[in-house]
Amino acid sequence: MKQNRSLFRRFLKVHFLFIFLPPIMLIFISAFFGVSDIHGKNVNTLNLFYVTVLLFGFIIVAFVILSWLFFLKLQKRLARLQEVMSFSAKNNSFPEPISVQADRMDEIDQLGSSFNWMIHQLEGSRKRAYEEELLRHRLIANLSHDLRTPLTILRGHVTRLNNESISLEGQHSLTEINHTITRVGDLMDDLLSYTLLTSGKHPFEPVSTDIGRLVRAAIAAWYPVFEEKEIQLEADLPADETFYWEADPKWMTRVLDNLFQNIIRHAAEGKYANIVVDVKRELIIVADRGPGLDKSSHEGGAGMGLSTCHYMLNKMNLKADFTSNENGTSVAIGRA
Structure with a gap:
């Protein structure tokens, strides 16, 4: 100049x-x-x-x-x-x-x-970044929707082949294919959920929430699933005491659903889950006896699901502290 x-x-x-x-x-x-x-x-x-x-x-x-x-x-x-x-x-x-x-x-x-x-x-720069973000969200949503059709077709062929007379090795291969299709579907669901969440498609409506009651309802909804997988469930939920967080009940339920789903996906072999509501410290603790986060990475899906949990908790001024080793994983949710 x-x-x-x-x-x-x-x-x-x-x-x-x-x-x-x-x-x-x-x-x-x-x-x-x-x-x-x-x-x-x-x-x-x-x-x-x-x-x-x-x-x-x-x-x-x-x-x-x-x-x-x-x-x-x-x-x-x-x-x-x-x-x-x-x-x-x-x-x-x-x-x-x-x-x-x-x-x-x-x-x-x-x-x-x-x-x-x-x-x-x-x-x-902000305008270009906003337009690129919208384009990325639209692309991910379209891909997640379009990929469901070929997955459905693959699952249909697997079901048809299961009714045919094939060897044990063939049956094993079909089981692995069916398991892989399910895993890819779960990954797509996690990716779509995270995309919709970060783009503001899921409204955030925080209210004073009874955490003890919310955790109790989440456990009741997931209890049949744990029972089906033969996972021993221990829950420490004080009946007369509770605490309140300024949080969105739907988002908190979504976080707990994601943590419980991770136990089913990645820690079912431990056959154990422990859920505690610590009123004095105002914590929600979810623990399992799985192989740990590092050794369960081959299953996939945990990374995107945990990213969704971290995003939701951060919006509600909460945080999740993970402790993981070969003896299991423990997650403590508390105030940020």
């Missing part, structure tokens, strides 16, 4: 004029008019001394006043720019462009012009 006028150069010019011009004028006047005759020499010298003192006093006062006015104007312009920046930081939004005098364009105006250009670039 071309610099048209310099604020500090003007400041230096004015102040140097006030410093050097009056003494030069004093020297010039004293040289031509200072001593007119011998009899008035003492009077003229005294007058010249008073004039010199007065002139230097005027220079000092003028220098202070000009400096004060300059820095006061400079401080006001910088404070206006700082106010715009701090307002945007507090409100988590882009600031409004500031006014710039194109005919002046000193250093402060150039700073303001660069600031306005930065705002324009950031707004353009």
Whole structure:
């Protein structure tokens, strides 16, 4: 950007004029008019001394006043720019462009012009990012929907082949294919759910929620599934005590469903699940005796499901602390 006028150069010019011009004028006047005759020499010298003192006093006062006015104007312009920046930081939004005098364009105006250009670039970047995010969500939703048809066709062929006379190895292969189809379907469901969630398709409606009652209802809904998988379920749910969180009941139920589903998918071989509502510490603890998160990764699906849980909990000002090893996994949900 071309610099048209310099604020500090003007400041230096004015102040140097006030410093050097009056003494030069004093020297010039004293040289031509200072001593007119011998009899008035003492009077003229005294007058010249008073004039010199007065002139230097005027220079000092003028220098202070000009400096004060300059820095006061400079401080006001910088404070206006700082106010715009701090307002945007507090409100988590882009600031409004500031006014710039194109005919002046000193250093402060150039700073303001660069600031306005930065705002324009950031707004353009945010718009492009928003459009790309919408496109990504639309693409994932369409893919998740379109892939269900071939999976359904594959499952139909597997069912037909199960009714045919084939060897034991063939039966085993069909079982693995059917299991893989189910796993891919679950992955697609998790991916679609996460996409819809992050795009705001699932409304967030926090209310004061009885956590003990919510966990009890979730366990009751999943108890037949645990029983079918022969998983021993231990639940420590105080009957007379509870605590409340400002949370969305549907989202909290979704989080618990995801954790219970992970036990069924990845820790069923441990044949154990423990669910605790700790009223004193205000915690929900879900534990299993599976192989741990690291060794269950071959099943897939846990990563996207856990990402969904973390996103929901973060929106509700909650957090999940995972402790996992070869003896099992424990998840403690509490306040962030």
